[in-house]
Amino acid sequence: MNVGELYGFVLIIVLVAVLVGVGVLILDKMAATTGITTTAGASLNSGRDALTTINTQWLSIVVLIGIAAIIIRLLVGSFSMGGRR
Numbered sequence: 823m824n825v826g827e828l829y830g831f832v833l834i835i836v837l838v839a840v841l842v843g844v845g846v847l848i849l850d851k852m853a854a855t856t857g858i859t860t861t862a863g864a865s866l867n868s869g870r871d872a873l874t875t876i877n878t879q880w881l882s883i884v885v886l887i888g889i890a891a892i893i894i895r896l897l898v899g900s901f902s903m904g905g906r907r
Contacts, residue, residue, distance in 0.1 A: 831888055835881070842877045846870055 852858070853866040 828892065831892075835885055835888070839877065839881060842873055842881070846873045846877065849873065 849866050849870040853863050853870065858866075
C-alpha cells in the first residue's frame with residue numbers, strides 16, 4: 823500500500839464532512855426563516871441536531887476505524903510477504 827491508494831478514502835471522508843456541514847447550514851438558515859410554522863421550525867431544529875451529532879461523534883469514529891484498517895493492512899502485508907514487494 824502506498825500513499826496514492828489513500829486518496830479515495832480521504833476524498834470520501836472530506837466529501838461526507840462537507841455534505842453534513844452544508845446540510846447543517848441549510849437547516850439552520852431554514853429554521854431562522856420567518857413565515858414557517860412552529861412544527862416546521864421544531865422539525866428543522868431536530869434535523870439540525872441529528873446532523874450535528876453525526877458530524878461531531880460518528881465521523882471521527884469512521885476516520886479512526888479507517889486509519890486502524892490501513893495500519894493493520896500495512897502490518898499484515900509486511901509480515902505475510904516478509905517485507906518484500
